[in-house]
Amino acid sequence: MKIAKKSGQFANAEELRAYLKSSGICLDIADDGAREAMSRPAELFGRKLSNRWAVLPMEGWDCSADGTPSELTLRRWRNFASGGAGLIYGTEAGAVMHSGRSNPKQLLVSERTAGKLTEAVRMMREAHSRACGGEIAIGLQLTHSGRFSHPDRPDKLESVVAYNHPLLDIKYGVGRVVQDSEIPGIVEHYAAAACVAQAAGFDFVDVKLAHGYLAHEFLSAVDRPGPYGGSFENRTRFYREIVERIKKRCPGLNISSRLSIFDIMPFVKGSDGVGVPMGWEAGKRYPYAFGGDGSGLDMDPDLDEPVRLAEMMRGLGVDFVCGTIGSPYYNVHMQRPAYFPVCDGYEPPQDPLYNVARHVKAAGRLKERCPWLGVVLSGITCLQEYAANAAEAAVASGKADFAGIGRMVLPYSDYPSDHLNGKKFDRRRICRTIGDCTNAPRNGIVSGCFPLDPFYRGLPECAQLRSAKEKMRGAAAQ
Numbered sequence: 001m002k003i004a005k006k007s008g009q010f011a012n013a014e015e016l017r018a019y020l021k022s023s024g025i026c027l028d029i030a031d032d033g034a035r036e037a038m039s040r041p042a043e044l045f046g047r048k049l050s051n052r053w054a055v056l057p058m059e060g061w062d063c064s065a066d067g068t069p070s071e072l073t074l075r076r077w078r079n080f081a082s083g084g085a086g087l088i089y090g091t092e093a094g095a096v097m098h099s100g101r102s103n104p105k106q107l108l109v110s111e112r113t114a115g116k117l118t119e120a121v122r123m124m125r126e127a128h129s130r131a132c133g134g135e136i137a138i139g140l141q142l143t144h145s146g147r148f149s150h151p152d153r154p155d156k157l158e159s160v161v162a163y164n165h166p167l168l169d170i171k172y173g174v175g176r177v178v179q180d181s182e183i184p185g186i187v188e189h190y191a192a193a194a195c196v197a198q199a200a201g202f203d204f205v206d207v208k209l210a211h212g213y214l215a216h217e218f219l220s221a222v223d224r225p226g227p228y229g230g231s232f233e234n235r236t237r238f239y240r241e242i243v244e245r246i247k248k249r250c251p252g253l254n255i256s257s258r259l260s261i262f263d264i265m266p267f268v269k270g271s272d273g274v275g276v277p278m279g280w281e282a283g284k285r286y287p288y289a290f291g292g293d294g295s296g297l298d299m300d301p302d303l304d305e306p307v308r309l310a311e312m313m314r315g316l317g318v319d320f321v322c323g324t325i326g327s328p329y330y331n332v333h334m335q336r337p338a339y340f341p342v343c344d345g346y347e348p349p350q351d352p353l354y355n356v357a358r359h360v361k362a363a364g365r366l367k368e369r370c371p372w373l374g375v376v377l378s379g380i381t382c383l384q385e386y387a388a389n390a391a392e393a394a395v396a397s398g399k400a401d402f403a404g405i406g407r408m409v410l411p412y413s414d415y416p417s418d419h420l421n422g423k424k425f426d427r428r429r430i431c432r433t434i435g436d437c438t439n440a441p442r443n444g445i446v447s448g449c450f451p452l453d454p455f456y457r458g459l460p461e462c463a464q465l466r467s468a469k470e471k472m473r474g475a476a477a478q
Contacts (some may be wrong), residue, residue, distance in 0.1 A: 003351060006339050007384040008432065016386055017385040020353065027357040028393035029386060032254050035225045037396035038388070039420055042086065045203040045254045047137040049086030052395050053416035054376050056322065056403035057090030057141040057206065059106055067095070067108020068116050072446055074123065074451065080409060081124035082131035084417025088124065089376055090141035090258065090405055094195040097186065099160065100144030101151040101212065103441060109142060115199060121201040126179040130219070132417065139256060140197040141206040142190055146214030147175050148329055154444035162217040163224040165288060166265050167278045168330065180226050183238060188357035191245040194253060204254035207242055209336065212327040215239055216260055219290040232305060236312060243316045257313065258322040261362040262291030262301035266330035267346065269275055275333050275346035305366055310370045320374035322404060323363035334358065337382040338433035343472045352382045360390065364399030376402040384430050388419040409454035428452070435464060443468035
């Protein structure tokens with residue numbers, strides 16, 4: 001799709017608002033410099049936070065082979081903590097077991113890595129105190145990559161799936177369906193990892209329920225027989241057992257979840273390079289998108305089941321989520337709106353700001369129907385200079401309680417601090433959604449902002465990434 005104008009090309013918020021209106025995109029944008037809502041203090045997980053900014057969890061592909069955080073990992077975490085945000089929502093996507101690692105250099109949360117994690121939490125608190133003063137709430141994301149597991153080699157997919165998916169099995173190959181008898185062992189790994197996180201000093205764990213990973217995939221296991229598929233009660237059983245086991249093993253530990261509020265069909269690159277949905281019988285309901293209405297290509301959310309899930313979570317003592325949508329693997333244009341496709345991706349079929357608006361709308365609708373639920377907004381980095389304007393508008397209007405950024409903090413870790421202090425943003429450091437923080441790990445290289453961060457530009461991996469991208473462009477041209 002030809003994009004009329006990118007976020008960084010607008011002179012001010014008023015000009016951006018006019019563009020959104022003319023494009024039919026419903027997204028509230030606060031005035032330039034507005035920061036009252038984002039500056040409001042908050043009490044969360046026993047901490048008194050000075051603001052409503054959050055840093056979202058990412059995977060750095062830079063831990064040691066045994067899953068221990070490396071110096072590159074710790075550098076990123078230190079930057080997260082010193083950048084001004086009051087909440088570090090998840091810090092890093094941490095695998096709860098080796099077979100569930102998304103890559104051979106993913107963080108592994110285990111007794112082997114416990115000591116380093118303890119040091120890391122202490123380091124992050126000290127970094128925040130020195131740079132910002134006050135308290136910071138720090139969580140650790142726990143996950144099993146399921147269908148997208150590459151535990152031993154970055155080029156060898158070892159899928160563990162909740163069910164055989166009629167489209168994703170074509171896109172990624174048929175994975176091994178996890179057996180009912182295996183599930184208690186996986187649940188125990190989650191609980192053991194949570195205990196490690198608690199002992200290390202994290203304020204909470206984020207049991208990831210998003211993006212097509214194993215726990216999220218169970219939510220759409222409508223065809224799976226037995227106690228973990230079919231009915232809503234069965235499809236949520238895996239998550240319930242994880243939370244209940246964590247609470248039993250780790251009394252007093254706070255639990256949150258990053259939740260894909262709704263999903264849509266998988267997309268692939270079309271003949272013109274633009275993303276198109278995978279083939280599905282016309283008129284037939286698509287049942288494999290949790291929170292989707294099943295209507296097809298650009299389905300709208302049907303929040304009845306996500307609201308039922310939130311009510312169930314509340315009964316388990318989980319009343320705080322990070323709202324996201326879709327998956328970075330099979331509908332990246334929606335989950336991670338960007339102006340430039342990643343190396344194995346496709347051109348966006350819609351204006352990326354349309355999908356930013358879908359994040360905000362989904363979070364707001366969930367919050368409206370579950371007013372007791374604490375919500376962290378995500379998906380706003382594509383707004384670039386104006387991510388802060390959208391964050392301010394969403395929090396001020398009650399669509400979210402916090403606003404989070406992920407990719408943005410790689411080149412510009414103190415984006416929250418500059419906003420809160422009324423400083424003019426440094427345009428040289430603002431994420432332009434070029435995608436190299438994803439292109440690098442897709443080629444087995446550590447993740448970082450190679451275009452904008454001088455530190456990563458100076459690493460030998462920068463040349464490796466250029467070479468890998470040239471090879472992929474050459475292969476695509478043939």
